[in-house]
Amino acid sequence: MRLSKRLKEICDMVPSCDTLTDIGTDHAFVPITAVSRGKAKRGRACDIEKGPLERAKANVKKEGLAGRIECLLSDGLSSVDVSCDDVIVITGMGGENIRDIIDASLQKAENAKALVLGPQRHPERLLSFLLENGFEIDEERELIDREKNYILIRTHFGGLK
Numbered sequence: 001m002r003l004s005k006r007l008k009e010i011c012d013m014v015p016s017c018d019t020l021t022d023i024g025t026d027h028a029f030v031p032i033t034a035v036s037r038g039k040a041k042r043g044r045a046c047d048i049e050k051g052p053l054e055r056a057k058a059n060v061k062k063e064g065l066a067g068r069i070e071c072l073l074s075d076g077l078s079s080v081d082v083s084c085d086d087v088i089v090i091t092g093m094g095g096e097n098i099r100d101i102i103d104a105s106l107q108k109a110e111n112a113k114a115l116v117l118g119p120q121r122h123p124e125r126l127l128s129f130l131l132e133n134g135f136e137i138d139e140e141r142e143l144i145d146r147e148k149n150y151i152l153i154r155t156h157f158g159g160l161k
Ligand SMILES: C[S@@+](CC[C@H](N)C(=O)[O-])C[C@H]1O[C@@H](n2cnc3c(N)ncnc32)[C@H](O)[C@@H]1O
Pocket: 023, 024, 025, 026, 027, 046, 047, 048, 049, 052, 074, 075, 076, 077, 090, 091, 092, 093, 097, 101, 118
């Protein structure tokens, strides 16, 4: 499995955790990498579409991780529970979509140890939502991969709104 520079940076920003939940997983490369490198004990690969979820399942099986990574059809965080030692990853979609996914399950996002977010458009709208809702920005990375600019954000809920 060859990771792009962007996916490598995303995996690098994930802190060690119990369960890594990847929302909009598509290929499931992020939970596969985190679990196989020992950063996460378990993974959840979630997607709203059946096609990407089948791709995720096939890759998880190919890597021999079907016992440790659950593949779930889920709109955002609606089908999962999140505990305080879990990390949520939402990358590869627009900042407004990421904001709406977090807003729809705000308490779950607040519970997480960290969220690693990769808004492809309108990062400023996601950042202002996070700051207005008591999240602290722990790290921001900017990178260029295949001539495209990306921003990655690691955040956690700081307890004050
Ligand atoms: C471009 S792919 C990104 C894949 C991977 N996260 C990455 O960064 O390379 C976006 C994926 O997000 C999924 N998606 C979009 N909205 C979603 C939602 N509300 N809940 C779960 N998945 C969603 C799409 O079906 C698609 O598979």
